Amino acid sequence: MSLAYFLRRLGAVLAVLCIVSVAVFAITTILPGNAALMILGENASAENLAAMERQLGLDQPVLVQYLHWVGGVLHGDFGTSLRLQLPVAQIVGEAFWNSMALAAIALVGVTVIAIPLGTFAALKRGTIWDLGIGLISYVGTALPEFVTATLLLVFFADPVRQLLPAGGFVAPAEDFGGFIKHAILPSATLGLILMAHISRQVRSELSEVLTSDYVRAARLKGVPEGRVIRRHALPNSLAPAVAVISLDIGYLLGGIIVVEEIFAWPGLGRLLIYALQNRDLPVIQAVTLLLAVVYAITNLIADLIIAKLDPRVRYA
Amino acid sequence: MSHFTLSRRHVLMGLAASTALPGMSFAQGATPVSGGTLKISHSTRIATLNVLSLSGPAEYPCIDMLYSGLTRTGLDNQPHPDLATEWSANDDATEFTFILREGVTFHDGTPFTADDVVATYEAILNPDIPSAARSVLKMVEKVEAVDDLTVKFTLSAPFADLPYSTAHANARIVSRAALDGDLTKLDTTANGTGPFKLETYDSARMVRLVKNENYYKPGQPYLDAVEMMLFPDLAAETANFLSGATDVMLTVQQADFQRISDSAGVDAQQVGSGRYVCVVMRQDQEPWNDVRVRKAFGMAVDRELLVDVILEGLGRPAYDSIVAPELEYATDKPVIPYDPEAARALLAEAGYPDGLKVTLVASDRPAIRAQTAIAIQQTAGAAGFDVEIKTMPHDTYLAEEWMKGDFYIGYWGMQPTIDATYNLLLTSDASYQDTEWKNAEFDALVAEGRSTVDPEKRAEIYAKAQALELDESPYIVPFYEDVLTASRETTVDWHIAPISRFFFIEDVWMNKA
């Protein structure tokens, strides 16, 4: 990966962040209503509203608000949440780690299951196994997260059986078992689509690799089938799979929004919805930018992994 | 001291008479046990602890635990002594004197004095500070400290219900130090005189409060700590409650009430309340300026059906008055039967023989607004009202429709008095005059009622005002919604006042034996 490539990528990310921040600011100011109104709710008499707007600095011109915000960000200060009156960095920071924990559990779980599953399907290509795994994964990709989540809740969090908690969060430092227990359903929900997608991708890549000339050559060298798959076929099908996984991070980060909302997981997704509903501009900004950065970084990491897996890949 | 006799002596002239109030223990005979942590689940975020302006359903129990007011509304819907042990008014109810409790300290150990009361009320009345209680205290002209434990309120107009107003959930006493400092600190910190102290404030998950050892009620609170746990997903909240992970469900949804109350080890409570959904019709505009159209629409609403279907029976039909039967001086309202034929006839009489096409706006939060709209659409169809429903996100609703639109669904909590109820919405200078229904006679009656001390006279006056309201039907009020809450049987003395802003958690104890 050349330096120029890296710098270009970095530049693109920064440009995107700038555009996103301006866009979010513009969008939120064009929208009807503001944080003051949302805070006061039924207490929003004109007098109270004006007082609250003054308190929150919303009576300033938009440009001033934006420049003020940008100035803060450049100093590492993301401002104060309008609705929660806490430093944005603090709120978002906590939510970020909770989200990342959930995403990581989902991603690791998925990878561990999906890659062998896809491999198995590719090896059993054309059999009933392949068809079965294929159909399951098709169904998996056709279920939106909120449907999966709801169905999982009906089955596993039924108040009579209560196999798993229906939602909520336990800090891992307090009770790790509880943390995992609470994470199972949300991460399973997140994982289902990914699993379907990744296993399908691994299957198709691997089937293609298995018919390649070099796999044929390996077999005709008398390399045992196990090694052919492990050493010759899989590494070549993993690079494209990683590319897909990196794109799936996008789904994952989007899925988090829904899943966290349903399972009451205190992460970025829920924070974002809350902030959107309450016009909490600094929080919307921070969450959006953070998600975009995470997406960009994971994509970059994926590129590095791909370059590692496939010596041919040299980003220029 | 008062110079006249009153049946409601304790309102105008309060005494710290009964420490048993408001706790009307259901675990008769059992002696409260100290200790334990009470876990209360709720589904809306505790976004702020700013006692002056907050309005969230889960924020009220927090400030009820953290702060005390001069007076406090009990389960009987009457003001009771809190930081004021007694009070009295002059003859025409323009001057009130509150005697404060001795030896009370704030959580940080500083003593509570009359000066804090003065500072708090000055803040509430300051138009530069957003405060929710200002609307019920507008008549207060001056608050002064007579001595360290005596405060005198001077009013610009007679107001017999002042002790109700001082019990307003947002009129809790904050220390002068806090009010002189950075007001935004009130959002995330609390230095009150209430039974519990703030330990951690994590608006995303949990607010944890711990026992205030120096609370003025001896031996109370019984609990060591209270955790307010956030479950934005109702299904998750219910499941956690039923599994015993939480002790109290602050609010139970109608849909789940039956199931929860049927569950073993659970005590579900249904508290009759004056919370209502209403249909707002702007009366300076066609067609709602015609009382016949409003009346016709009233007859086109099948209230029994709405109570059954939307409230799951957990409420009572209302007949177009915003005055709940719980309130003092409330009159019995005549039943308005569902009568689409009569409605159609009346509509025809008003000049709409072919019916009327209208667009009813509802916000999407809480869901009951849209649900009511949909149900009304169903029942009103037969009466010739072709109702189209426009549901919109709450933020858009607040910004564009609320107080502006001509036909939308409103949703209001219960107020402590008729005066507060009418002054909130219906008088010409009401805080949230959203109907443009302005009636001088009605205004005069409300003003007269407010300054009248004699209860019989007041009853008479308020009866007239309510009759006027019914005659004119400024709002369609289809039902009153019960307040629903649930606790595990091991949680003793969990109560919610009908007004649903007072909780008396200092009386709660855990019977885990």
Added chain:
Amino acid sequence: MRKILKSPTGIIGVILLTIVLFATVFGPWIAPYDPQAFDARARLQGPSMAHWLGTDQYGRDLLSRILSGAPSTVAFGLGATILGVGVGSVIGVIAGVAGGRTDSIIMRILDGMLAMPELLFTLLIVTFLGGGTTQAMLAVAVTFTPGMARIARSAVLSVRTREYVLAAQARGESRAWIVGREVLPNALGPIIVEATIRVSFAIMIGATLGFLGLGAQPPSTEWGLMVAEARQFMFRNPWCVAVPGLAIAITALGFNLFGDALRDAFDPKRGH
């Protein structure tokens, strides 16, 4: 078509799509009940002879609601896709045909848009537009645009270097003729395939927005909204969340399977 019907997934896809399209076209007419009619006596019922799929919290017939929601759900998916694919393809074709600086500027902008997770992007746009079905549809279309533009561009680029296009260029054909007659007809395949698969995404995102309260609004019978409204009652009657949930899944699955089979049919290398 014959090729599509050769694979088992293709057959299933076609069957599912047939059912869904049938419901879309005839649903509102064959619905046994008024989808909005309350029936206080028949609330939250499971499937029965009177209500084949049961009833919801207001006693509304679920089958009728699903049928009446089919047109809007499918129209949403198709509308968002056609709009997004249309605009995206135009942009992509322009970038692919123009090449050079125009191409790289367009691609940089698209990369920027793609740097945001899809749902996040949609959420922001729909919040900006203010919620509601039309707004949600527009938001999904906007979200689809950059991805489709890339696909269209790469399809165009792969066709553009084919020798028949070079031949046309060498012959001195006008650019419009080359694009219209040589490039587009041959680049259309991958675009159509991708569009078919995207319909299912659009339906899923639309339902998700409905579920979050940002898409269709009550009393619409949009399926995602139905799930959201019935969620409170899911333990009392699982049918009222399962039925619309599965309806979404079936529709999405149908488009997905059909799209994949279409892809295989277009691309002999991928065929079995």
Added chain:
Amino acid sequence: MGSRIRTDRGKPQSEAPVLDVRHYSMAYDTEAGTTTALDDVSLMIWRGETHALVGESGSGKSTLAWAITRYMAENARDTGGAILLSGEDMIGKGRAELEALRGRRIAMVYQDPSSSLNPTMRLGEQLTEVLIRHRGMTKTEAWVEGEAALARTGIVKPAEMMMRYPHECSGGEKQRVVIATAFACNPELIIFDEPTTALDILTANQILDLFIRLREETGVAALYITHDLGLVARIASKVSVIHKGKIVEQGDLETVFGAPEHPYTRKLLAALPRPEDRLALPAPTEDTPLFEARDVGVQYNAPGWLTRLLDKSAAAHWGARNITLDVRPGELLGIVGESGSGKSTIAKAATGLNPFEGEIRFVGRSFASRDAFDRKYRRDVQIIFQHPDSSLNPRETIGGILSRPLKLYKLCPAGEVRQRVRELLEMVLLPADYASRYPHQLSGGEKQRVAIARAFAAEPRLVICDEITAALDVSVQAAVARLLVDLQKRSGAACIFITHDLNLIRQLAHRIVVFQRGALVDAFDVADAGSPERHPYTQALLNAVPVPHRPEDQPDLMEPQA
């Protein structure tokens, strides 16, 4: 002329053959029923012998190779006969037996080393794999042995090569690694499946030399699959000609080539381009050039500003540079060179498909950039491409394709277009009813004829043919070449014929220019091809390509030439 090294002739055949295919038949089960892929094939190869299996694409020659190694598709079925490897029947061997045998007793060398080597494994690991597996070596031993094996194949720095990935090597190096791997376990039989087809002329020649040397050293039996009859004469002692799954002729090289019996063999031999069979029209007399390129250059991949900033050495790549050449009316100019030499680049520049520097002159008019090419120029200069499959728009009928130049250049009134299309089809010897067909309904050769017809429909004065025969089978190649010359004769058009097939161009061209790494290194009259004054590169190219001999030249064919 081409060297012929057949040192394996005349081995004693007393011992048992290494490979003995007896009346072997194979079929595929398809939905349409069973299709026979191999029909009663018999073939024997002894130790030290090279047996060439010759056939055109789809003849079943590779199928036979897979059948011998038992690497068969799932729907393939043995329908009769036996395949004996040193007397052992391969049919019916289990997977474990085959795994133990492949690589050790039968090895294989493939057509394209780029695709037969695993892109993500170091070459060393791919080579030592067989040593560890079949010769029980440890990793370290295998690595040492691997380096030695590479050294034997003429790799200069074997240790370094072992550490490389395939994409870091040239095609020739890769093929050497594949060959080293094949020879690593001293197998009894090695199957060579067109091992030089994907390589450049000179590299292919070196690989052939290597093959011959290793065969000598090891005495391995080899089955050499190829479509190149010229090559066969150089390496094999026995030949089997396979056609549609059947061996139509088999025997000693001399017999088969000298006195072919089967008509198909004869056809194949007759189609071989032989420089002495001149197809070209008489050389034009006119000296005024029709087309001239003056110092023409084409640049690729100019680096972006950021890359330039960070990497000062980054620069554009010259696809071709300082090219000056001319074509006279009616002349056929051959351009030869290996892949990447810039010969297609210049063709594209001349037809406005690449931006160029320098000047192009055409009938007295001068063009300084491709934007200056007008419709008249474009009509006068037509191009035909290499791949028949992609040179016709798949969504257009043949009639539509052919009528396009007519309409574009307004060559005939609208009402006569259909008639003209029929004429064009007849001109390239295709039935007139092909006008309503789509390209995918035509064979490769037929498609190429349509492409030629399209070019000549414009009534051009210069036709540029960019490797137009490269993707075609031998027998079709000859026909297409003849057709081209015929059309040239009829229309009087000049022609630039780009190819890497030296024998073919010597049949067709009047003059030849040679390209190497983007530069024009040699230009000569076709008659002077053998002159010692030729550029060394030209000589190397000419020497690398054996000139096939006609069957009548039996005495000559019998004599090995050093």
